[in-house]
Amino acid sequence: MTPELGQLALILALLLALAQGVLPLIGAWRGNRALMAVARPAAAGQAVFVAFAFGILVWAFLHFDFSVQYVADNSNLELPWYYRIAAVWGAHEGSLLLWIFILNVWTVALAAFSYKLPDVFASRVLAVMGLIAVGFLAFIVFTSDPFGRLLPMPGDGADLNPVLQDPGMAFHPPVLYTGYVGFSVAFAFAIAGLLGGELEQAWVRWARPWTNVAWAFLTLGIVAGSWWAYAELGWGGWWFWDPVENASFMPWLVGAALIHAQAVTEKRGSLRAWTILLSIFAFSLSLLGTFLVRSGVLTSVHAFASDPRRGVFILAFLTIVVGGSLLLYALRAPKVAGGKAFQLLSRETVLLIGNLMFAVAAAMVLLGTLFPLIGDALNLGRISVGPPYFGFLFPLLMLPVVVLMPFGPFLRWGKGESPLLKQILLRVGIAAAACAIVAAFFVDGKLKAIVGVAALAWLGVGVLLYAYKRWRDVPRGRRYPGEMAGMLLAHLGVGVFVAGVLLTESLSVTRDVRMAPGDTQHISGYDFRFDGVHRTTGPNWKADQGVITVTRDSKQIAVMHPQKRTYPRGQVQTESAVDAGVFRDLYVALGEPMDAGNIEGAWALRLYYKPFVRWIWGGGLLMMLGGFVCAADKRFRLKRTADATAPVDLQPQESRA
Amino acid sequence: MKPGIGNRASPARRLRLAFFIALLTCVGFAHAQAIEPMPFANHAQELRFQHLTHQLRCPMCQNETLADSNAPIARDLRNQIFKLMQQGKSDEEIKQYLVARYSNYILYDPPLRPGTVLLWFGPLAILLAGAGVVLVAIRKRRREGVETTTVGDSADNGEDW
Numbered sequence: 001m002t003p004e005l006g007q008l009a010l011i012l013a014l015l016l017a018l019a020q021g022v023l024p025l026i027g028a029w030r031g032n033r034a035l036m037a038v039a040r041p042a043a044a045g046q047a048v049f050v051a052f053a054f055g056i057l058v059w060a061f062l063h064f065d066f067s068v069q070y071v072a073d074n075s076n077l078e079l080p081w082y083y084r085i086a087a088v089w090g091a092h093e094g095s096l097l098l099w100i101f102i103l104n105v106w107t108v109a110l111a112a113f114s115y116k117l118p119d120v121f122a123s124r125v126l127a128v129m130g131l132i133a134v135g136f137l138a139f140i141v142f143t144s145d146p147f148g149r150l151l152p153m154p155g156d157g158a159d160l161n162p163v164l165q166d167p168g169m170a171f172h173p174p175v176l177y178t179g180y181v182g183f184s185v186a187f188a189f190a191i192a193g194l195l196g197g198e199l200e201q202a203w204v205r206w207a208r209p210w211t212n213v214a215w216a217f218l219t220l221g222i223v224a225g226s227w228w229a230y231a232e233l234g235w236g237g238w239w240f241w242d243p244v245e246n247a248s249f250m251p252w253l254v255g256a257a258l259i260h261a262q263a264v265t266e267k268r269g270s271l272r273a274w275t276i277l278l279s280i281f282a283f284s285l286s287l288l289g290t291f292l293v294r295s296g297v298l299t300s301v302h303a304f305a306s307d308p309r310r311g312v313f314i315l316a317f318l319t320i321v322v323g324g325s326l327l328l329y330a331l332r333a334p335k336v337a338g339g340k341a342f343q344l345l346s347r348e349t350v351l352l353i354g355n356l357m358f359a360v361a362a363a364m365v366l367l368g369t370l371f372p373l374i375g376d377a378l379n380l381g382r383i384s385v386g387p388p389y390f391g392f393l394f395p396l397l398m399l400p401v402v403v404l405m406p407f408g409p410f411l412r413w414g415k416g417e418s419p420l421l422k423q424i425l426l427r428v429g430i431a432a433a434a435c436a437i438v439a440a441f442f443v444d445g446k447l448k449a450i451v452g453v454a455a456l457a458w459l460g461v462g463v464l465l466y467a468y469k470r471w472r473d474v475p476r477g478r479r480y481p482g483e484m485a486g487m488l489l490a491h492l493g494v495g496v497f498v499a500g501v502l503l504t505e506s507l508s509v510t511r512d513v514r515m516a517p518g519d520t521q522h523i524s525g526y527d528f529r530f531d532g533v534h535r536t537t538g539p540n541w542k543a544d545q546g547v548i549t550v551t552r553d554s555k556q557i558a559v560m561h562p563q564k565r566t567y568p569r570g571q572v573q574t575e576s577a578v579d580a581g582v583f584r585d586l587y588v589a590l591g592e593p594m595d596a597g598n599i600e601g602a603w604a605l606r607l608y609y610k611p612f613v614r615w616i617w618g619g620g621l622l623m624m625l626g627g628f629v630c631a632a633d634k635r636f637r638l639k640r641t642a643d644a645t646a647p648v649d650l651q652p653q654e655s656r657a
Numbered sequence: 658m659k660p661g662i663g664n665r666a667s668p669a670r671r672l673r674l675a676f677f678i679a680l681l682t683c684v685g686f687a688h689a690q691a692i693e694p695m696p697f698a699n700h701a702q703e704l705r706f707q708h709l710t711h712q713l714r715c716p717m718c719q720n721e722t723l724a725d726s727n728a729p730i731a732r733d734l735r736n737q738i739f740k741l742m743q744q745g746k747s748d749e750e751i752k753q754y755l756v757a758r759y760s761n762y763i764l765y766d767p768p769l770r771p772g773t774v775l776l777w778f779g780p781l782a783i784l785l786a787g788a789g790v791v792l793v794a795i796r797k798r799r800r801e802g803v804e805t806t807t808v809g810d811s812a813d814n815g816e817d818w
């Protein structure tokens with residue numbers, strides 16, 4: 001009867017979420033402190049019940065409670081305990097439970113760190129978080145109950161999809177969700193600001209560290225997903241522009257725009273309306289991403305029909321969140337442009353251009369991802385939109401961002417100085433050109449690779465020049481505030497990432513080969529010797545495991561063991577072997593025996609030489625680090641005595657109007 | 658029955674059986690890899706084959722390229738493409754051949770047609786509209802705007818850099 005306790009806990013959590021979502025809003029509206037004070041205890045209580053339900057589902061998995069349908073569908077007796085825990089978020093119902101659990105963690109953190117905020121504002125923010133929780137808990141309770149029973153209880157369960165049985169996949173969804181859900185905080189701040197009419201800079205300052213942390217988590221989640229796809233799916237690619245990937249990439253793009261827009265709004269007071277709009281879109285796209293991936297709509301629009309209640313609920317929920325917040329925006333967004341004036345040549349302009357490009361890129365990805373679904377729904381004929389489309393348009397849209405990036409920090413707020421910019425242009429230009437010329441000799445004149453090296457020099461030297469300027473001009477201790485250090489790290493990360501992508505794409509070597517034991521293949525200076533295949537077993541799989549010895553100039557580099565696993569329910573899964581390095585990865589995947597059944601004979605193998613592929617994730621990790629460092633800026637932690645209740649900023653706005 | 662078979666299956670039957678088993682195991686378990694060494698005439702042709710099969714979609718899979726998919730149909734199509742290449746067909750001719758059989762669904766690079774105008778030019782339209790808004794905003798902000806605001810000046814908002 002324990003699973004029913006979990007269900008009960010979810011229902012109680014839903015009621016508490018309703019209280020958290022409705023009462024403090026009324027309290028803030030009527031000035032009733034007692035009602036406002038409901039927010040924090042309700043949030044804490046809801047978190048306790050959701051954590052309890054989550055714990056019960058974990059417990060059901062650990063104890064093989066196959067009388068629970070979800071457990072029976074996603075685990076079996078042979079599945080090791082760590083993957084039984086990961087199986088909790090291995091399918092639709094459990095991942096929604098994980099989503100709401102993470103939302104509760106964010107809400108409790110917000111409740112704990114929001115005591116310095118004015119009561120009215122804090123209760124509105126927590127209420128918005130409560131309303132989001134209502135939507136998700138209702139979705140779980142009414143359409144996607146993870147505790148549904150399966151009677152009579154089967155002796156053994158099915159299996160967790162073998163693709164998910166990998167450390168990367170156990171790690172990737174929680175981190176990604178932490179990022180998705182984190183944007184709910186920026187969203188809640190924006191909505192609370194709209195509701196209260198407190199449109200001065202204060203709320204943006206409070207929202208900034210939260211947004212940065214959310215974006216950093218999302219970055220880490222995407223990096224983990226990309227790395228997992230590379231290592232696990234066996235095709236050696238790191239990004240496929242698959243709808244599932246795009247779903248996480250859209251909020252990331254809008255989030256990147258948002259953290260820059262928030263900086264402008266906080267420091268200069270301008271772009272307020274745009275910041276609010278981006279907050280709404282970042283969260284809406286996170287919701288869309290969650291549902292796109294989990295609803296099955298991506299496989300086919302018609303998959304929705306398999307459980308129409310879910311589809312209808314999702315559409316209704318999205319409509320309410322997006323439509324409601326946009327309506328509120330239309331009614332309450334600042335009509336008069338506030339903040340300080342800026343000239344054409346200013347940091348604001350550059351950030352605005354960057355924002356525009358990020359927003360258009362996100363729109364392009366959205367269009368490309370949904371277009372086949374729309375076409376399918378309207379019977380326009382089935383078409384596919386894939387890497388050639390995104391891979392053509394995305395770099396075009398990001399080109400201005402990369403070109404302008406070194407100048408951003410050097411441009412002043414309000415009005416920039418063109419002599420300084422010319423100097424910077426000359427220096428980064430010379431650095432990029434010099435590196436490109438040197439690189440041309442090493443990469444056989446491959447254009448993409450040369451561009452990659454030049455881009456790294458362009459961005460890297462830009463970052464170094466600015467770091468040097470601060471070191472020269474500013475006294476010790478105040479040189480690199482967290483916010484700036486984070487920016488420099490993230491911008492350097494972009495350079496490392498771009499270089500990694502372009503170098504890998506142009507210099508990688510892929511060979512499908514037939515190898516008999518003892519055969520050697522020569523690829524990019526490495527000798528891959530195939531030493532045969534033997535059988536091996538793991539906790540819940542049997543595998544054919546190949547042995548490949550890699551040597552270079554007759555010095556042994558690595559012994560690699562690619563596998564072809566068979567799981568208890570007959571699913572076949574390749575496990576590639578990767579010899580990682582800073583400058584190159586060697587990658588081997590095992591295909592089929594050439595003579596079926598004779599595993600001791602010749603095999604089909606795929607060998608890769610992938611230079612600089614780690615730089616792709618290294619760049620991503622630097623961006624993530626930048627987000628965290630920025631959020632840790634001391635400035636955001638200062639106790640503010642302000643005054644958000646008193647709209648101080650109203651005066652200049654009125655005088656202008 | 659043909660003579661001489663006894664209880665051992667003929668090669669043809671064994672092949673059919675193997676194909677049937679392969680069909681059973683491949684469908685739905687597409688994450689086993691598609692690795693097939695092919696006798697390419699030269700390295701340039703191998704690269705061309707890799708490039709082409711990465712731009713085509715396996716018609717029966719969820720979302721996989723012909724290059725990556727292990728589904729039987731993807732194997733057949735890869736072999737077909739290889740054959741067409743040996744016959745000296747260009748990439749464009751091979752694509753036409755496949756589109757004639759599997760519709761535009763097989764192309765990851767959707768061709769520009771009345772139905773896909775929005776797809777290809779939508780981002781440009783959004784970009785132009787957005788650029789217009791940004792330009793207007795910048796022009797407006799050069800004239801209007803508050804030189805000093807009360808909030809922020811007293812507080813350290815990191816505006817000094």
